[in-house]
Amino acid sequence: MGSGVKRSYAEGFRLLKEIIRHNNNSGGVTVGIFGSKGSGKTTFLLTLADKIGCYDPFTQDSTEVEFETIIWRGRDADYWTWLDKRRVTLFIHRDDLDTVEFKNDLLEKLDDSILPTIKTYTSIKSLYTSLVKGGINVIYEPRTYKITPNIKKMIQKRGITGDDLFKTDEVDPVIFWFELMYWLVKNKTLDFITIIFDEADELFPTSPAGARWHLNLWAKDVIKDLRKRNITLIIAAHAYTDIDGRIMPKLQYKIYMKGCVTPSTSLVSRQAPLMLHQGLFYIERDAWGLARFDKITEQPRVLVMFPDDDNGGDDDLPDGPPDDTPPDYGDDHDDDDSRDDDDTKPAPPKKKKAGTIKGIPPEIVRVDKSGKLVIDLTNLNLSDDEIKLDTTPPKKTRKSPSQHKGVNRKTNNTTARKTRRDYGGK
Numbered sequence: 001m002g003s004g005v006k007r008s009y010a011e012g013f014r015l016l017k018e019i020i021r022h023n024n025n026s027g028g029v030t031v032g033i034f035g036s037k038g039s040g041k042t043t044f045l046l047t048l049a050d051k052i053g054c055y056d057p058f059t060q061d062s063t064e065v066e067f068e069t070i071i072w073r074g075r076d077a078d079y080w081t082w083l084d085k086r087r088v089t090l091f092i093h094r095d096d097l098d099t100v101e102f103k104n105d106l107l108e109k110l111d112d113s114i115l116p117t118i119k120t121y122t123s124i125k126s127l128y129t130s131l132v133k134g135g136i137n138v139i140y141e142p143r144t145y146k147i148t149p150n151i152k153k154m155i156q157k158r159g160i161t162g163d164d165l166f167k168t169d170e171v172d173p174v175i176f177w178f179e180l181m182y183w184l185v186k187n188k189t190l191d192f193i194t195i196i197f198d199e200a201d202e203l204f205p206t207s208p209a210g211a212r213w214h215l216n217l218w219a220k221d222v223i224k225d226l227r228k229r230n231i232t233l234i235i236a237a238h239a240y241t242d243i244d245g246r247i248m249p250k251l252q253y254k255i256y257m258k259g260c261v262t263p264s265t266s267l268v269s270r271q272a273p274l275m276l277h278q279g280l281f282y283i284e285r286d287a288w289g290l291a292r293f294d295k296i297t298e299q300p301r302v303l304v305m306f307p308d309d310d311n312g313g314d315d316d317l318p319d320g321p322p323d324d325t326p327p328d329y330g331d332d333h334d335d336d337d338s339r340d341d342d343d344t345k346p347a348p349p350k351k352k353k354a355g356t357i358k359g360i361p362p363e364i365v366r367v368d369k370s371g372k373l374v375i376d377l378t379n380l381n382l383s384d385d386e387i388k389l390d391t392t393p394p395k396k397t398r399k400s401p402s403q404h405k406g407v408n409r410k411t412n413n414t415t416a417r418k419t420r421r422d423y424g425g426k
Contacts, residue, residue, distance in 0.1 A: 005290075012282075012289030019234075019253055022054040022068065022192050028232040030223060032251040034240050036259025040278050040293070041236045044257075045196055046082055047293050048234060049136050054192040057230060067134035068232075071195045073177065074140040074304065081114070081299045088116040089132045093142040100140075101305045110302065124183045133191065141176040143306050151179055154218055172212075174203050178219055181233075185225050192230045200235035201242040208244065216244045223250045256282045 019031055035041045049070045056062040067087075072080065080088055092100055097120050102110040116138075121127035131137050177197070184193065197203060208216055226233050235251075237243055239260050248263075256262055256273040258280075264270070267288040273281070280292045 008288075008290040010289065011287050012291035015253065015283045015285055015287070015289055016291045018285075019232075020048065020052045021065065022052075022230070022232065023062075024055070024057050024190075024230070027227040028192070028194075028230050029227065029253060030232070030251045031234045031253040031255065032240065032243065032248070033234065033236040033255045033257070034238065034260045035236075035257025035273075035281070036238055038278070039257040039259050039276075041257060042079055042198055043296060044255075044281075044293050045198055045234065045236055046079060046296060049194075049196060050083060050087075052194050052232070054230075057190040057192060068192045068194055069131055069133050070136040071131070071180075071193060072136055072138045073195075073197050074138045075198060076304055078138070078302055078304060079299075080116075080136070080138045081302045082296060083136055085116050087134075088136045088138060090116055090118045091121055091127060091130070091137060091139040092118060093140070094120040094122050096140070096143050096306060099307050101307075103303045103305060104300045105303065107303070124180055125187075127180075128184070128188070131193075140304065141173045143173060145171060145173040145176050147171050147175065148179060150182070151175065154182070175215065177203055178215055178222070181219070181222050181226070181231075184231055185222060185229050188229055188231070190230060192232070194232040194234065197233075197235045199237065201237045204235070204244045204247045206242060206244055217246060220244075220246045220250055223247065227252075253283060253285050256284075 018026065019029055022028065033041055033044065049072060052068045052070065053065040054068040055065060074080070074090070080090075097118075102115060104110060119130050121130060127139065181195070204216055204219065205212070223233060235243070240248060240254070240263055254262075254266070256266075256268060256276075258273065258276040258278055260273050262268045262270050262273065262282075267284045268282045276282075279294065280290065283289055283291055
């Protein structure tokens with residue numbers, strides 16, 4: 001291994017250590033992880049959640065490292081089953097607890113013995129007081145989130161009181177995380193907390209519309225204050241272009257994995273990460289380096305389902321066979337009491353009115369015994385004056401001869417239309 005490669009790994013180890021070890025001097029950090037599907041982003045996030053530690057913030061010059069409190073944003077298809085069950089705690093909003101279901105990829109319900117401890121919350125304050133210190137707290141946002149006065153107040157300061165956001169109290173549930181970060185900045189104690197967002201483009205999309213545009217701007221201001229409050233933020237996405245450009249400059253550390261490219265301001269060559277091996281990545285801040293992580297033991301993925309979620313269009317179909325009743329195009333006469341009824345003879349079948357189809361004579365349209373609409377050409381009147389067939393072949397028009405035949409035309413003395421005379425003819 002050459003000296004340049006050794007130095008790259010040395011710098012990579014130094015930068016990685018700054019991400020996974022926190023103290024009062026450095027405070028929290030902000031990290032962006034980018035890589036294509038299958039590059040190992042989720043595995044690396046799980047590794048960080050299990051390895052991140054901090055020094056006691058209440059003890060001066062502490063040398064003992066302890067597990068840091070992790071907040072992991074739960075997703076509908078998640079991998080917290082790969083973590084040590086003893087460190088994981090699930091948080092479900094109280095209104096969603098009775099309806100949530102946990103299944104595997106075969107859509108089989110998971111046994112309760114496999115699940116970690118489950119707690120409920122009703123507000124951000126109750127959630128914070130219930131967090132397990134030093135544990136991995138997997139939080140699912142409320143399925144129905146109502147905007148709070150604090151969020152309204154912050155947005156109104158930005159002059160968008162007439163925005164669609166205020167037409168209803170129920171808004172996109174991901175806004176819950178904006179309020180959580182803001183609340184932690186204002187109310188958290190000195191203890192260290194790391195927040196991990198996988199698929200962060202769901203929170204900070206590149207081109208948000210309406211109130212989300214202003215919320216991302218507000219989130220940018222909140223993120224810059226996280227470090228001072230001993231809060232670490234780690235986000236992951238497929239590419240840096242998936243994240244709002246106003247958020248990217250607030251990320252102190254950037255990690256590039258297989259299949260992604262780097263921005264023009266990066267210290268790493270733009271296409272260098274494309275061909276990286278899985279488990280290897282570039283990391284940069286004030287310098288750049290290489291680092292790696294190991295695979296972890298895989299476990300069945302968990303699917304978290306809420307009945308009120310969109311089921312992809314597979315709504316329950318009505319019971320019974322489909323209705324085969326032929327369409328009714330109208331009767332020749334309406335049913336009324338003045339019609340004679342004869343009980344000794346079966347009533348003749350109702351004659352269906354043919355109706356009309358645009359562009360087709362109505363006398364050739366009828367309904368057969370099975371109720372299908374058919375076109376009967378036997379009733380077509382070919383002697384009708386309106387129906388005429390022109391069997392006369394079209395006349396061929398002869399093109400008039402050119403009056404400039406044989407003239408050698410030239411344009412700008414550079415191009416010419418050659419004639420027989422140009423080739424030596426007469």
